[in-house]
Amino acid sequence: MFFTKRRIGGLLLLAFCVTYGLLSQQIPLLPIQARSAFNAKTMPEVLSVLGIALSLAIVFLPAPGEYLELKGKAWGMTIAFLVLMSFYGLTIRPLGFVLSSSILLGVGYWILGERKWWLLLITSVPVATAFWALMSLGLGVFIEPLPWFLRG
Amino acid sequence: MLEGILIGLGTALNPYNLVFVVVGCFVGTFIGMLPGLGPMSAIALMIPIAAGLDPAAGIILMAAVYYGAIFGGSTSSILINAPGVASTVATSFDGYPMAKQGKAGKALAIAAYSSFSGGVIGAILLLIAAPFLAQVSLAFHSTDYFALMVLGLTAVAAFAGQGNVLKAMLMTVVGLMLSTVGTDQTQGVQRFTLGMIDLLDGVSFLLLVMATFALSEALMAILKPKGDADRLKEKEASSNLGSMKIEKEEVKEMAPVIGRSSIMGFIIGVLPGAGATIASFLAYGTEQRLAGPEKGKLFGKGSVRGLSAPETANNAAATGSFVPLLTLGIPGSGTTAIMLGALIGYGIQPGPRLYLDQPAVFWSVIVSMWIGNIVLLVLNLPLIPYIAKILAIPSRFLLPLILFFSLIGVYFVSFNTFDIQLMIIFAVAAVALRLLDFPLAPMILGFILGGMMEDNLRRALLINDNSWSFLWERELTLTILAIAALTLFVPMLLPLYQRWRKNADRAGEGG
Numbered sequence: 001m002f003f004t005k006r007r008i009g010g011l012l013l014l015a016f017c018v019t020y021g022l023l024s025q026q027i028p029l030l031p032i033q034a035r036s037a038f039n040a041k042t043m044p045e046v047l048s049v050l051g052i053a054l055s056l057a058i059v060f061l062p063a064p065g066e067y068l069e070l071k072g073k074a075w076g077m078t079i080a081f082l083v084l085m086s087f088y089g090l091t092i093r094p095l096g097f098v099l100s101s102s103i104l105l106g107v108g109y110w111i112l113g114e115r116k117w118w119l120l121l122i123t124s125v126p127v128a129t130a131f132w133a134l135m136s137l138g139l140g141v142f143i144e145p146l147p148w149f150l151r152g
Numbered sequence: 153m154l155e156g157i158l159i160g161l162g163t164a165l166n167p168y169n170l171v172f173v174v175v176g177c178f179v180g181t182f183i184g185m186l187p188g189l190g191p192m193s194a195i196a197l198m199i200p201i202a203a204g205l206d207p208a209a210g211i212i213l214m215a216a217v218y219y220g221a222i223f224g225g226s227t228s229s230i231l232i233n234a235p236g237v238a239s240t241v242a243t244s245f246d247g248y249p250m251a252k253q254g255k256a257g258k259a260l261a262i263a264a265y266s267s268f269s270g271g272v273i274g275a276i277l278l279l280i281a282a283p284f285l286a287q288v289s290l291a292f293h294s295t296d297y298f299a300l301m302v303l304g305l306t307a308v309a310a311f312a313g314q315g316n317v318l319k320a321m322l323m324t325v326v327g328l329m330l331s332t333v334g335t336d337q338t339q340g341v342q343r344f345t346l347g348m349i350d351l352l353d354g355v356s357f358l359l360l361v362m363a364t365f366a367l368s369e370a371l372m373a374i375l376k377p378k379g380d381a382d383r384l385k386e387k388e389a390s391s392n393l394g395s396m397k398i399e400k401e402e403v404k405e406m407a408p409v410i411g412r413s414s415i416m417g418f419i420i421g422v423l424p425g426a427g428a429t430i431a432s433f434l435a436y437g438t439e440q441r442l443a444g445p446e447k448g449k450l451f452g453k454g455s456v457r458g459l460s461a462p463e464t465a466n467n468a469a470a471t472g473s474f475v476p477l478l479t480l481g482i483p484g485s486g487t488t489a490i491m492l493g494a495l496i497g498y499g500i501q502p503g504p505r506l507y508l509d510q511p512a513v514f515w516s517v518i519v520s521m522w523i524g525n526i527v528l529l530v531l532n533l534p535l536i537p538y539i540a541k542i543l544a545i546p547s548r549f550l551l552p553l554i555l556f557f558s559l560i561g562v563y564f565v566s567f568n569t570f571d572i573q574l575m576i577i578f579a580v581a582a583v584a585l586r587l588l589d590f591p592l593a594p595m596i597l598g599f600i601l602g603g604m605m606e607d608n609l610r611r612a613l614l615i616n617d618n619s620w621s622f623l624w625e626r627e628l629t630l631t632i633l634a635i636a637a638l639t640l641f642v643p644m645l646l647p648l649y650q651r652w653r654k655n656a657d658r659a660g661e662g663g
């Protein structure tokens with residue numbers, strides 16, 4: 001079979017390098033900048049050629065027969081964590097640091113199998129609050145702790 | 153010089169200043185452990201306190217915070233694979249695998265002893281050779297710096313074992329590509345920003361390293377749930393987590409590594425702009441090559457040498473970076489730039505006359521480095537068994553905590569929620585690349601060196617009237633580039649040569 005781990009990786013990175021190469025052609029340069037021996041485009045162009053050459057070599061040179069195994073992995077749980085982290089990014093400002101961080105931690109523990117509510121609470125809310133206190137009160141790095149509806 | 157050392161000893165051993173060394177080391181270690189807060193943030197946080205002290209005490213406090221934070225950064229690298237600063241990335245290559253094998257205490261102890269040795273040897277070298285090395289560092293031009301970055305990139309060979317040379321090289325190129333995202337510093341042109349304001353400043357190192365190391369590691373642990381056999385093995389291993397026992401053989405193995413890495417780290421640290429990161433990568437790459445085929449294979453899997461070399465080198469380099477600061481008034485890094493600001497704030501102008509005009513400040517900083525390193529060791533060794541126990545926390549609690557600290561480590565620096573989403577994208581890409589067995593460390597190496605390499609190359613070309621002749625006309629540049637070529641190609645060509653010789657011998661015997 002052609003599609004070994006190495007070749008799939010090579011193809012993905014080839015796509016990345018080709019996209020990078022195409023985008024490098026869109027770097028806007030003034031005529032005076034374009035005339036200098038080394039301008040903002042030089043390094044990206046060299047890198048895209050190198051990247052494409054190396055990924056092609058990886059794809060077409062003989063590769064060990066190691067194949068990607070997708071079965072037996074906790075895809076659902078991993079996707080749930082990605083959604084949770086993205087949700088954290090969206091809510092850290094409106095919900096404030098303490099509430100959004102407590103949700104991230106509590107739901108995270110729950111996804112990984114912890115079902116005792118009291119344990120979920122005491123391992124999330126105090127951690128988020130303590131960390132906020134350390135950063136804001138201890139080190140002077142302020143972040144809004146409260147949700148928008150409780151702010152003065 | 154002896155008189156100077158005595159002045160320094162008198163000032164640094166003054167109980168009042170000694171308290172600042174202890175407090176600085178403790179606070180620095182603690183802040184350094186928090187992902188996202190490196191030595192620079194730690195020192196910046198100390199400025200208001202230091203401003204109220206006399207100059208010697210203020211600078212001693214800041215220096216103590218500096219090396220405390222470097223040591224603290226190693227702790228999060230080793231325990232949760234979250235290097236908060238570039239100089240501790242190489243520490244995680246072998247420190248984290250060692251911790252995963254249930255030897256977290258031992259890994260932290262090796263890091264502590266290596267940091268201590270690197271710092272102390274660095275301070276001795278600083279004492280002996282500071283004025284001379286300052287002149288050497290001035291002799292380095294942009295062309296030499298460019299060559300030095302290329303030499304730094306050859307450390308990639310350390311990750312190129314078992315036929316992975318092409319993969320490692322490609323990942324380095326990907327790292328270099330990522331370093332070009334953002335506004336071009338010289339020409340002010342936007343590159344690969346896709347029209348997004350959030351990408352104008354480029355991708356931050358912290359974001360990339362946290363996403364590809366800490367986040368992807370935690371996501372891989374979630375993706376590959378452990379079986380009962382794995383759990384049992386882990387439980388057995390974790391019973392020994394806090395043990396700091398280092399075998400006699402391992403001490404023998406570490407000693408020459410520490411010697412070499414200290415000197416290399418210090419010399420690279422002296423060069424403004426090169427610093428602890430290149431020193432740690434180069435020391436790692438050098439030791440991997442010197443270890444020979446058998447021990448070299450252990451690199452990346454919890455090698456004692458692989459952990460000791462970068463830890464020694466980054467501390468020696470941190471000490472070395474004080475040479476241009478104190479003797480020339482040139483800050484070699486962001487951290488020493490803040491210290492320069494503090495010195496000027498005290499009305500002290502660092503430069504060749506510093507040790508004549510302000511001997512108490514000059515020598516007490518140097519002497520306090522020895523004392524600080526001893527304090528660091530004494531403070532941290534008893535704490536190691538307790539710090540190592542972090543890994544005994546059940547994974548259903550530890551993994552969300554690692555994700556939380558990685559995300560806020562980045563958020564607390566930029567206060568930009570876009571960074572959290574970008575981190576997730578990088579983490580997904582990193583998980584995919586890990587599943588496909590592509591090494592991520594070369595990408596980080598390329599990313600760190602990419603910006604500096606491009607800047608120095610561009611400057612070199614400007615100075616040389618757009619001519620590339622400096623590559624072969626300037627002796628120092630040519631020598632460094634030749635060493636880089638040798639270090640990269642000799643290990644690749646050696647097996648081919650050995651195979652050719654074997655065949656030739658066989659043919660000779662046959663004939």
